[in-house]
Amino acid sequence: MSKMFSKMGWIIVAVLCLSLVVFPACTGDGGGSEPIPYLHDGQFIQQTIGEVDSLDPAWGYDTASGEQTDYIYDTLLSYDQESTTDFITGLATNWTEVSTTAMKFHIASGITFHEGGNLTAEDVEYTFERALVQDRAGGPTWMFNYPLLGKFRTRSAGNITVTGAEIDAAVEIVDTDWVQFNFAFEFPAIQWKQILVQSWGSILDKEWCVANGEWDGDLSGEGWKAYNNPDKQDSYLYNHANGTGPWKLDLWEAGEYIRLIANDDYWRGAPPFDTVITQWVDEWSSRKLTLLNGDADHVYVPRAYIGELLDIDDLLKISALPELSNDCLxxxxxxxxxxxxxxxxxxxxxxxxxxxxxxxxxxxxxxxxxxxxxxxxxxxxxxxxxxxxxxxxxxxxxxxxxxxxxxxxxxxxxxxxxxxxxxxxxxxxxxxxxxxxxxxxxxxxxxxxxxxxxxxxxxxxxxxxxxxxxxxxxxxxxxxxxxxxxxxxxxxxxxxxxxxxxxxxxxxxxxxxxxxxxxxxxxxxxxxxxxxxxxxxxxxxxxxxxxxxxxxxxxxxxxxxxxxxLGRRFFTKYISGFYFNPTIPGTPGPLYEMSKSES
Structure with missing residues (x-):
């Protein structure tokens, strides 16, 4: 799905020159399109295709899952808006390169999970060790496995090829409230930070996970191996979530929609929407009608149909977005x-x-x-x-x-x-x-x-x-x-x-x-x-x-x-605050920094 300079001169990527082309309202030949009413104050509603695969941050490796995970959870650090090389603090207040093979992060205090638990360094250590333990086939954790364990997979020919001691040594708590990542070889710090900002770096509440049947954190014996490459729906985190992010999971109605509600105690400040609803609607004509009726703020628009919206007055139309993506058969x-x-x-x-x-x-x-x-x-x-x-x-x-x-x-x-x-x-x-x-x-x-x-x-x-x-x-x-x-x-x-x-x-x-x-x-x-x-x-x-x-x-x-x-986005004119970062999953963009207003 997702993101790169190191003081060591490892990997250098120029900051992308992003061009946002915003089309003003068009009047059209017939005196303008029908006004789109302002509806559902305090809610952000989108209709798209492609249902969430899993809400487990260590499992989801598709944009549909990553988008919802980003709304619910927080990571140790985040990109600074459009940049993919500058970072702002998240659940880590600062970080430092211990050496060319180690990096540590200071974990913030006073932050609570949705279910009431307090964030600790132990939660962070557990999050990444659990990801290494789970390492589901085709998932995102290869980006942890490779730098931390020196291999892309924890299995070969169906057999687990790492030890609990190796996983334990890869992530450790140091100095009480710092978490240190120990790399298997010299690894670029910039690339590690770019990996951590994504949804698979979302921090879990260890106590809540263990209480709900997830791995107990013990790497001393052989028991952890039972949690390696599990069936998707065997994990409690498949359709349950408990993050520190701006929204909380309210309901996932399979095949229909997922609804999130505001975390009013969010540590960065109250989110801009009381409710975020994502509905899965395959039929374009239905999505279009919902958008023009004001019952959706944003919809997925197939490229073949963009001409149907370009002369609609009350839409915010954004184009020429330089996607870092491709498609392949x-x-x-x-x-x-x-x-x-x-x-x-x-x-x-x-x-x-x-x-x-x-x-x-x-x-x-x-x-x-x-x-x-x-x-x-x-x-x-x-x-x-x-x-x-x-x-x-x-x-x-x-x-x-x-x-x-x-x-x-x-x-x-x-x-x-x-x-x-x-x-x-x-x-x-x-x-x-x-x-x-x-x-x-x-x-x-x-x-x-x-x-x-x-x-x-x-x-x-x-x-x-x-x-x-x-x-x-x-x-x-x-x-x-x-x-x-x-x-x-x-x-x-x-x-x-x-x-x-x-x-x-x-x-x-x-x-x-x-x-x-x-x-x-x-x-x-x-x-x-x-x-x-x-x-x-x-x-x-x-x-x-x-x-x-x-x-x-x-x-x-x-x-x-x-x-x-090239990317395009279509919102009603009541939405503002969108900016483009090519690594953000999903099409709505940086929802926590966006807003909706009739004026």
Missing amino acids: FFNMNIDPESDLIGSGMLDGEGIPSDFFTDIHVRKGFSLAFDYDTYLADALLGEGTMLGSPLVNGLAGYDPDLPKYEQDLVEAAAELDLAWGGNLTSLGFKFTMVYNSGNIPRKTACEILAEALYSINPLYQVSILPMAWPTILDNIFTETETSKGPLPLFQIGWIADYPDADNFITPFMFSEGDFAYFQDYGSPTVDAMIEAARFMANGPARDAAYADIHNAYHDDPGGIMLAQP
Whole structure:
């Protein structure tokens, strides 16, 4: 989802130049649009797509979950508004670099959790040790595991590969009210701070967690291992929350809405909204009507429909937001053979085998078949940049002149003719690809690919199926003893966790990365290239290293790279205070600093 300079000269990222374009009210040809009434004073109501996956900060790794977590919890520090390199204090009053392998944070006093417990250093220590203990598959805790334990995962081949003593030594209380993080190697302080500001750095109440069946904090024996990689809904924190943040969880009605109420005793000051309601509505026409009727303050607007709102007088319209994000169609090289999305499960014209995408000619053929120009025009209305690798504009290593795929149906057909020993052309294939319900750009991408393949050969048949967002996540980040998940192709976006090129390359291309691992994609050679570039100082040498990595992705595509979009936001005119930081999850923005007023 999310964020980077160190005094040691490790990673240098220029402060993003953010351009907010705010459109004034338009009168239109007919004397202006109907006024939007001011309704629901004291409430912020939004309608969007994609339900929360989990409210557990150590689990949620999607923007829907991260947004709600940010409202409920606090972190040790926060970004200073638009900046991704300047920080303000949070639950830590200050911090210091003990050495190149350790950093400590002083924990504030006098702050209470929603359920009445007092914040202590023990709560902070517990929060991060619990995250290391849990380390759920496909979750955000790789960003803790790697610097603190020296490895991306706490498991290998289903076996736990760390000890309780290692976890205990990674995070410790020092000098009574300081918490120290001990790194496994020299780690950039700026990057550690950028990791901590995000939702997975939200601080928990240890006593409350333990009282409700969570891990008890004991690392001395073997009992903690029972809490490693749990089922999502086994955790009390899946649908319960107790933070120190500006809003408290009131009700999560699955599939419909989540409602938060104000924490009137919030330590920073009373929040600007008494109630924050997020409703999940897949149908655009319903969301639009709710916005124009004044029953929502903000809605998710698919790019294809923005023209319907540009002449509405009473809307605040913001555009040209430089997102640090991308979208991709990922190839699964090791599909669960029990998947009901791969037909017969064989190369017989009625399905595909589990290892269908291990054939590089299939992957290159699909990449050449996709109509990138139509996708950019239809799905994004031209508001974006097509990409040739996971690298995005605004970070080190990005070069628009590096090679990228363009549609070439003749070359696509030639690659597919070579696939599977030359048998694919005569046999054909059938499988189903999914997109998250209500996501029009992703539906469009699926349609473009399916139509292009069919145009090459009518035996190349791809069906399209909408699926609920949490269900898609569950089906991506899963594995059996011998295979990965059931989705043959999965489409998902990525927003920076921390604003550095490595945070895009590692998940997509490193064999232990969150996407690559669940594709069975990667190679030792490319892994070594990525590790060499990871902590290089920005400059020509690092750019050259990432050019080589970009070319490796082009030569051996792990997916069909789509676009880096420009962002847009639509609010009623009664909302003010929005600013853009490319790492904030969700579209409303910095809600605690925003307000709603009729005047």
